[in-house]
Amino acid sequence: MNAPGRRMPCYRSTRRHSPASRRLTPAVRWAGRLLCWSLAAGMATAALGLVASPQAAWWPTVWPLPWYLTGLSIPAWAILRAREKAAQDSPDGDTLPGHWDRAA
Secondary structure: OOOOOOOOOOOOOOOOOOHHHHHHHHHHHHHHHHHHHHHHHHHHHHHHHHHOOOOOOOHHHHOOHHHHHHHHHHHHHHHHHHHHHHHOOOOOHHHOHHHHHHHO
């Protein structure tokens, strides 16, 4: 166990990241953020529509927009994440599951 106030060392992945993977990382992060925020906005507009019943003429047009954005950002994030994972170099022979029992 740790002494109070001490932190455990973080596990660092031994996988090497290629330059292509590094270029995709910001795009994956932004797509993930877009997905999360559009989902949150969609839930907020749905709750507002249920609780407050807005009577504005533009409301029926505006409230489904975050849901459409969520539907578009899901495949965008999935494709970018798959390309990022594919761009990573394969692990070394020491990190394969067959060698894990020897490390213990």
